[in-house]
Amino acid sequence: MAKRRINKIAVIGSGIMGSGIACHFANIGVEVLLLDIVPRELNEKEKAKGLTLEDKVVRNRIVNDALQSSIKSKPAPLYHKDFASRISTGNLEDDIAKVKDVDWIIEVVVERLDIKKQVFENLEKHRTEGTLITSNTSGIPINLMSEGRSEDFQKHFCGTHFFNPPRYLELFEIIPGPKTSPEVLDFLNGYGEKFLGKTSIVAKDTPAFIGNRVGIFSIMSLFHMVKELDMTVEEVDKLTGPVIGRPKSATFRTVDVVGLDTLVHVANGIYDKCEEDERHDLFKLPEFIDTMMTNKWLGSKTGQGFYKKVKKDDGSSEILSLDLDTMDYRKKKSASFATLELTKSIDNVADRFKVLANGKDKAGEFYRKNFSALFAYASNRIPEISDELYKIDDAMKAGFGWEHGPFEIWDAIGVEKGIELMKAEGYEPAAWVNEMLDKGVKEFYDVRDGNTYYYGIPEKTHVKIPGQDSFIILDNIRKNKEVFKNSGCVVEDLGDGILNLEFRSKMNTIGGDVLNGLNRAIDIAEKDFDGLVVANQGKNFSVGANIGMIFMMAVEQEYDELNAAVKYFQDSVMRLRYSSIPTIVCPQAMTLGGGCEMTLHADKVVAAAESYIGLVEFGVGVIPGGGGSKEMALRAADTFEKNDVELNRLQEYFLAIGMAKVSTSAYEAYDTGILKHGKDIVVVNKKRQIAIAKQQARMMADLGYTQPVKRTDVKVLGKQAMGMFLVGTDSMEAGKYISEHDKKIANKLAYVMAGGDLSEPNYVSEQYLLDLEREAFLSLAGERKTLERLQHMIQKGKPLRN
Known part of the structure; x- marks a missing residue:
C-alpha cells in the first residue's frame, strides 16, 4: 500500500472552528484551502463601492472575514503571523472543484445533518478517490452522515473532532463510521499525535463521544451541586481550579470563555439522545442556566456570563460575579476553606486528593460528592463510550486541561476508598470495578520498566498503554533511573549514554540547588556518559532565577554573596556551552529570564512549539545577569555584515531585552534571536520532546x-553604539514612554552590549562581556527602585512600573 502523505488539505466552513483548524494545519507546514458559502446579498460597504454579487471580493467575503477575524483573535491561532500565507481562500461554488487536488477534506459546517449531507453530496462530485474526508461534528452520529455515499467515500470517511481552540487543546477524537477502513483510522491516529501534536483517541460513535460526554457531565454535576450545597460561583471556581490540577479558569470562568450556548447545545444533545443514561436527569438544565440563556448572558462573547467586567467611575475596571440566587451581579467575594489550607504544603497534585476527600468542612463535602459522582459515571461509561479506561482519562486531560483523569484521581484516593465514598452518596461503581478488586487488583494503573499499564477489562489484568515507545515520561523513570538528586533537581539516566537534568524546584525556579545539579550532571556526563539533556515535564520549563534570594541579598546589602551567586550562574551556563559532551535544552511553556539564559547556552535547543521564551529581567529592575546580555551581544555580532547594518542589528537584540519580549510560540523565538535557524528545532508534540532531544544528543x-x-x-562597537542607545533612551524618556528608572536600566544594558566605553570597535572575549554584565547587574540590584520592583513581583506576581 502506498504511503499516505498530507501536503494539502481543504477545510469546508470558516467559522471559529474551521478557521482555527485551518490555522493549525498551516502551523505545521500544510497548504490549506479554506472554503465557505457565497453571500446572498451585499453589505452596506459593498453597496457604497458599487460592487455586485458577481464580484470575487464579494463572493469570498464570508471566508475572508472569518479567517481575518480568527488570525486577529487572542490567543493567536498561528505560531507565527507569516504562516497565514499557507492558507488560500475560496467559496463553495467557484472553487469546490479544487478539492480534487487535496489529500484530506475536513468538513466544519453548521451542526445540521441535512446541510452536512448536502455538502458531502457536492464534495463527492469533485473528490478524488482515496482522499480522506472527515467531519468535525461534536454531536451528530457519524453513521448518519455517510448514508447514501459511495463505497470509496464511506471507506475513507470518519469523524475527526478537534477541541476549540485547535492550536491549544490537545484532544483529537477519531470516530469511525460503519465502513471506515482500519488503515484510515491507524493513519489518522498516528498523524494526530506525530504531526498535529495531539493526544489522538479512537472513540465510539456515541453522543458527544468521550471528552464531552464525561466533561459536560462533570460541569452539569457542578451546576446542580452549587444549589444543593448553597455555594457561590467563586467558591466552586476556587475548589475546581489549580488546587486539583485544573486550569485557572476552573469551572464557571471556563464556561464564560467557551460560551454557555456551546455547553447547553452539547448538554441538550446528550439529554435528547441518551435516555438510557443512568444520570439522564442531570443533563436537564437548572433554572439559573435557562435564565442566563434567555438573557443572552453567554459569557465573554456577550460581555457577561457568570462574571461581568465593568468600568468604575475612576476609569479602572472591576469583575463582578453572578449571584445565582438573586440573578444579579455583585462584587466578587473571596472564597477560603480550611481543607484547602491543608494542601498548601503538598506540591504534587495527586497527593492532595486524599486530603481533600477527607476534609471536614463544606469543601470536603463538595469533593466527596464531586469525586463519587464522577467515579461512578466514568466507570459506567465502559464499554458504552470506550472499552479502555485510559482513553477516558486521556480525553479529560487533553480536552479539558485536567492534570488527572477520573480513574487517576480514583487511584490517588484509593479504589476501595472511592467505592466507600460512592456508596455514602448512593452511587454504585460498574460491576467490572468490583470484579477487578475480587481478582486482587487494587489499582487502575501500574508503572513498570518506565511504561504505564492500565487495567484491561477483557484481559482482567494490566495491559501496556500503546504508543509509549516514542515518549519518555520522567515520572515513570525517576525512581529507578536516578543518578543524582538534591532538593532542586534530579538527574536521570535516559539510557543509550544520555543523562537528563530535571528541575524539581517550586515553579522550576533556578537557584543554587539547580545550578549545583547542573554542574554535577555535567561532571557525571563528562566522566561516564555521552550527552546531557536539560528537560522537565512541569507546567513550565522555568520562570527564571530565584528572585526571592536575589531580593534578600540585595536588601541585606550582601553584595559579595550576590556577586558570587551571579558569577556561579554565569559560570554554570558557560559550562553548559563549553563542556566536552553535547548539551540539549528543552524549553516548553514559560521559559523566562534564567530559563531563557540556560536555553541560549545549549549546543542545541529542542523546543516545544508552545514555548513562551524571553529575557524579562527589565520587569524586576535589572538586566539579564546569567549570561543573557553577553549572549545577545555575541549573537548580534555574529550577524554583522557591513558597517551600515551593524548598529541596526545590535539594536534589534538590545530591544529584545529592553522590551522584555516574550515569544508567543517557539517559532517567534527565531525572530528575537533566541532560537537559531538551522541549529535549533521545534517539536509540535511536547510528549515527544525529551525522546527527540535524547536522539539529537546521541547523534551529536x-x-x-x-x-x-x-x-x-x-565584535563590539563601543562609543558608536553607546551614542545611538543613549539618544534613543533620552527620547523615549522625554516622550514618557519609559520611566527614569527604565532609562537607567536600558543605559546599563547599552553599556554592556556596546562592550563598554571603547573609543572604536574592537574584539573582546565572552568573559569580558560577562564581567561587564555582572557589574551592571549588581549596581542595579542596589537601587531602591529595583528593590521595589523585586518586592512587587514576589508579592503580587506581576511587574511594577516605577
Whole structure:
C-alpha cells in the first residue's frame, strides 16, 4: 500500500472552528484551502463601492472575514503571523472543484445533518478517490452522515473532532463510521499525535463521544451541586481550579470563555439522545442556566456570563460575579476553606486528593460528592463510550486541561476508598470495578520498566498503554533511573549514554540547588556518559532565577554573596556551552529570564512549539545577569555584515531585552534571536520532546562531538553604539514612554552590549562581556527602585512600573 502523505488539505466552513483548524494545519507546514458559502446579498460597504454579487471580493467575503477575524483573535491561532500565507481562500461554488487536488477534506459546517449531507453530496462530485474526508461534528452520529455515499467515500470517511481552540487543546477524537477502513483510522491516529501534536483517541460513535460526554457531565454535576450545597460561583471556581490540577479558569470562568450556548447545545444533545443514561436527569438544565440563556448572558462573547467586567467611575475596571440566587451581579467575594489550607504544603497534585476527600468542612463535602459522582459515571461509561479506561482519562486531560483523569484521581484516593465514598452518596461503581478488586487488583494503573499499564477489562489484568515507545515520561523513570538528586533537581539516566537534568524546584525556579545539579550532571556526563539533556515535564520549563534570594541579598546589602551567586550562574551556563559532551535544552511553556539564559547556552535547543521564551529581567529592575546580555551581544555580532547594518542589528537584540519580549510560540523565538535557524528545532508534540532531544544528543555524540573553544572574537562597537542607545533612551524618556528608572536600566544594558566605553570597535572575549554584565547587574540590584520592583513581583506576581 502506498504511503499516505498530507501536503494539502481543504477545510469546508470558516467559522471559529474551521478557521482555527485551518490555522493549525498551516502551523505545521500544510497548504490549506479554506472554503465557505457565497453571500446572498451585499453589505452596506459593498453597496457604497458599487460592487455586485458577481464580484470575487464579494463572493469570498464570508471566508475572508472569518479567517481575518480568527488570525486577529487572542490567543493567536498561528505560531507565527507569516504562516497565514499557507492558507488560500475560496467559496463553495467557484472553487469546490479544487478539492480534487487535496489529500484530506475536513468538513466544519453548521451542526445540521441535512446541510452536512448536502455538502458531502457536492464534495463527492469533485473528490478524488482515496482522499480522506472527515467531519468535525461534536454531536451528530457519524453513521448518519455517510448514508447514501459511495463505497470509496464511506471507506475513507470518519469523524475527526478537534477541541476549540485547535492550536491549544490537545484532544483529537477519531470516530469511525460503519465502513471506515482500519488503515484510515491507524493513519489518522498516528498523524494526530506525530504531526498535529495531539493526544489522538479512537472513540465510539456515541453522543458527544468521550471528552464531552464525561466533561459536560462533570460541569452539569457542578451546576446542580452549587444549589444543593448553597455555594457561590467563586467558591466552586476556587475548589475546581489549580488546587486539583485544573486550569485557572476552573469551572464557571471556563464556561464564560467557551460560551454557555456551546455547553447547553452539547448538554441538550446528550439529554435528547441518551435516555438510557443512568444520570439522564442531570443533563436537564437548572433554572439559573435557562435564565442566563434567555438573557443572552453567554459569557465573554456577550460581555457577561457568570462574571461581568465593568468600568468604575475612576476609569479602572472591576469583575463582578453572578449571584445565582438573586440573578444579579455583585462584587466578587473571596472564597477560603480550611481543607484547602491543608494542601498548601503538598506540591504534587495527586497527593492532595486524599486530603481533600477527607476534609471536614463544606469543601470536603463538595469533593466527596464531586469525586463519587464522577467515579461512578466514568466507570459506567465502559464499554458504552470506550472499552479502555485510559482513553477516558486521556480525553479529560487533553480536552479539558485536567492534570488527572477520573480513574487517576480514583487511584490517588484509593479504589476501595472511592467505592466507600460512592456508596455514602448512593452511587454504585460498574460491576467490572468490583470484579477487578475480587481478582486482587487494587489499582487502575501500574508503572513498570518506565511504561504505564492500565487495567484491561477483557484481559482482567494490566495491559501496556500503546504508543509509549516514542515518549519518555520522567515520572515513570525517576525512581529507578536516578543518578543524582538534591532538593532542586534530579538527574536521570535516559539510557543509550544520555543523562537528563530535571528541575524539581517550586515553579522550576533556578537557584543554587539547580545550578549545583547542573554542574554535577555535567561532571557525571563528562566522566561516564555521552550527552546531557536539560528537560522537565512541569507546567513550565522555568520562570527564571530565584528572585526571592536575589531580593534578600540585595536588601541585606550582601553584595559579595550576590556577586558570587551571579558569577556561579554565569559560570554554570558557560559550562553548559563549553563542556566536552553535547548539551540539549528543552524549553516548553514559560521559559523566562534564567530559563531563557540556560536555553541560549545549549549546543542545541529542542523546543516545544508552545514555548513562551524571553529575557524579562527589565520587569524586576535589572538586566539579564546569567549570561543573557553577553549572549545577545555575541549573537548580534555574529550577524554583522557591513558597517551600515551593524548598529541596526545590535539594536534589534538590545530591544529584545529592553522590551522584555516574550515569544508567543517557539517559532517567534527565531525572530528575537533566541532560537537559531538551522541549529535549533521545534517539536509540535511536547510528549515527544525529551525522546527527540535524547536522539539529537546521541547523534551529536556519534558524529564525533568536539569540545568548543571559548570565544575571544566578539565584535563590539563601543562609543558608536553607546551614542545611538543613549539618544534613543533620552527620547523615549522625554516622550514618557519609559520611566527614569527604565532609562537607567536600558543605559546599563547599552553599556554592556556596546562592550563598554571603547573609543572604536574592537574584539573582546565572552568573559569580558560577562564581567561587564555582572557589574551592571549588581549596581542595579542596589537601587531602591529595583528593590521595589523585586518586592512587587514576589508579592503580587506581576511587574511594577516605577
